[in-house]
Amino acid sequence: MAIKMIIDTDPGIDDAMALFYAIADPAIDLLALTTVFGNVTTAQATRNALFLLKTAGVDVPVAQGSSQPRKLPAFPPSAHVHGSEGFGTLQVPKQTAQVIPESAQEFLVRMARKHKGELVLCAIGPLTNIAAALDIDPEFCRNLKRIVIMGGSLGAGGNITTAAEANIYHDPHAADFVFRKGCNITLVGLDVTNQVICPRSYFAQLATQSPKLGGLLHKMADFYIDFYETVGKFEGCGMHDPSALIACSTPELFVTEDHKLRVICSGDRSGETVSDQNLAAEAVKVCVGVNISLVKQKFFENVAKLK
Ligand code: RIB
Ligand code: CA
Numbered sequence: 001m002a003i004k005m006i007i008d009t010d011p012g013i014d015d016a017m018a019l020f021y022a023i024a025d026p027a028i029d030l031l032a033l034t035t036v037f038g039n040v041t042t043a044q045a046t047r048n049a050l051f052l053l054k055t056a057g058v059d060v061p062v063a064q065g066s067s068q069p070r071k072l073p074a075f076p077p078s079a080h081v082h083g084s085e086g087f088g089t090l091q092v093p094k095q096t097a098q099v100i101p102e103s104a105q106e107f108l109v110r111m112a113r114k115h116k117g118e119l120v121l122c123a124i125g126p127l128t129n130i131a132a133a134l135d136i137d138p139e140f141c142r143n144l145k146r147i148v149i150m151g152g153s154l155g156a157g158g159n160i161t162t163a164a165e166a167n168i169y170h171d172p173h174a175a176d177f178v179f180r181k182g183c184n185i186t187l188v189g190l191d192v193t194n195q196v197i198c199p200r201s202y203f204a205q206l207a208t209q210s211p212k213l214g215g216l217l218h219k220m221a222d223f224y225i226d227f228y229e230t231v232g233k234f235e236g237c238g239m240h241d242p243s244a245l246i247a248c249s250t251p252e253l254f255v256t257e258d259h260k261l262r263v264i265c266s267g268d269r270s271g272e273t274v275s276d277q278n279l280a281a282e283a284v285k286v287c288v289g290v291n292i293s294l295v296k297q298k299f300f301e302n303v304a305k306l307k
Contacts, residue, residue, distance in 0.1 A: 001234065002027055002028055003248060003249060004029050004120065004145075005030055005031060005119070005224075006033070006034060006108065006111060007022060007123075008035075008122070008123040008125060008129050009033055009034070009035060009045065009049060009122060009124050009180075010035070010036050010037060010038030010045045010124070010125030010126065011040075011045055011218045012039035012040065012048070012082050012124075013083075013086070013087060013088060013221065014224070014237070014240045014241040014242060015039065015125070016048075016052055016220060017217055017299070017303075018305070019056075020213050020217065021302055021303055023056050023306065024303050025245070025249050028248065028249055030060055031060060032061045032062065033053070033061075033062045033063075034064075034104035035062065035067060035104060036096065036104070036126055036128055036129050036131055036213045037075075037077070037126065037128075038077070038126045038166065038167060038170050038217045039077060039130030040077045040082065041074075041077055042066065043067070044086055045086070046064045046099055047094065048087065049062050049090060049121030054097060055212075055216065056213060062097075062100065063107035064099045065129035065132070066105070066128040068128075069126065069174065070174045070177070071173045072171070072258045075170055078160075080227060084222070087220050088219065088221075088223025089219075089223055090219065101279060103132075104129040104132040105129050105132035105136055108130070109138065112133075113143055117144075117145055120173075120248055121144055122244055123150070123151075123167075124240075124245075125169055126175075126257055127149065127174040127175045130147065131171075131173075131175075131178050132174075134178065137202040144183070144184070145184070146184040146185070146186060147151065147178040148186045148235055149167075149185060149186070149188065149244070150193065150243070150244035151167035151168045151175065151187065152167075152168050152175070152190070152261070152273035153165045153274075154259065154275060154288065155288075156189070157190070159190060160271070161270040162240075163264070163270075163271065164271025164272050165271065169224070172265040172270055173263075173264045173265065175271075176262055176263035179261040179284060180262070180281040182264045183282075184282075185285065186251070186254075186256065186284070187284050187285065187286045187287060188243050188247045188254070188287045190238075192254060193243045193244075194234075195290055195292050196238065196239040196243050196295050197235065198221075198236045198237060198296060199225075199236035201227055202296070203218040203221040205300075206218060206300060206304060208261075210303060210305070210306045210307060212306070213303065213306040214304060214306065225237045233282055239295070246299065253290060253294050253298070254290050254291075254302070255287065255288055256286060256287050256288065257286050258286075259275040260275065260277055260283050261273050261275060261284050262279055262288070
C-alpha cells in the first residue's frame with residue numbers, strides 16, 4: 001500500500017523537484033501540502049505550492065503555516081539561491097485556488113489523529129510548523145508513522161553559514177525542540193544530499209522525456225546550478241529535498257546512524273546540529289551514506305513519466 005504523506009515545504013526549486021517526485025512515485029499517496037517560509041516568504045510558498053499542484057494537475061489541500069520563526073525575527077528569503085519568487089527567473093502568477101481555512105499546524109495535528117500510525121510527514125523547510133503542531137498536541141509525533149526531515153549536517157559543514165544547513169538555520173529553536181521531543185525522525189542532511197549532485201545535462205535529458213513538468217524543472221535548475229557554480233565546489237545542484245522524498249519511499253538506498261541531536265541557537269554557530277549522546281532525548285536516524293547513482297536514477301525514472 002502506498003505511504004500516506006504530507007509534505008511541509010517552502011517552494012523553492014528543489015522543493016518543486018521533490019513535489020513532482022512525490023506525485024510521480026506510485027509508492028507515495030500525497031494527501032496534502034503545508035507551507036512555511038524559508039526559500040521564500042510563507043505567502044510566496046503558498047502561492048508556489050498551489051502553482052505546482054495546478055501545473056501538475058493534482059488536487060490536494062494546501063494549508064498555510066507560520067510566517068516567522070519560533071523565537072527569531074523573520075529572515076530575508078534566499079533569493080540568490082532560488083530567485084526572487086522561488087523558481088529562478090520564473091514569474092509565478094497569482095493563484096485562484098485557495099488554501100484551506102485551517103492553519104498548517106492545526107491541519108497537521110488533525111491529520112495525524114485521523115491517520116494515526118499511518119501518516120509520514122516529510123518536512124523539507126524550516127521546522128516551525130512541526131514545532132507549532134507539537135505545541136498544540138504533545139502527542140502529535142506519536143500519532144505519525146514517522147517524520148523524514150531534510151536538514152542538518154553532522155560532518156559536512158553548512159550551506160548557509162559554515163556551520164549551519166539552511167532549514168535548521170532558519171528556525172534553530174524549532175529544530176532543537178522537535179529533535180528533543182521523542183519523534184521517530186529520519187534526518188536527510190547535507191552529509192548525504194551534498195553527494196547527490198545533478199548536472200545541467202541531467203535536467204536537459206529529463207526535459208526531453210517529460211517536456212512539461214521535467215521541462216519546468218530544467219528551467220528552474222539552470223538558475224539553481226548558476227548559484228551552485230558560485231560556491232565553486234559542485235558541478236550541478238544538490239538534490240536536497242528530492243533525496244528526502246526518496247528516503248521516505250526507498251529507505252534502503254540510505255545508511256543511517258543513531259544520534260541524539262541538539263541545535264545551537266545563537267552566535268556564529270547558530271543552526272548547527274550537534275550529536276550529543278548525553279542528551280535525555282530519543283535518537284534520530286541520521287543518514288550518513290547514500291547510494292548516489294540509484295537515488296539519481298530513481299528520481300529520473302519517476303519524474304520522466306510525468307506528462
Ligand atoms: O539546505 C537545503 C534546504 O534548504 C532545502 O530544503 C532547500 O529547499 C532549502 O530550503
Ligand atoms: Ca526546501
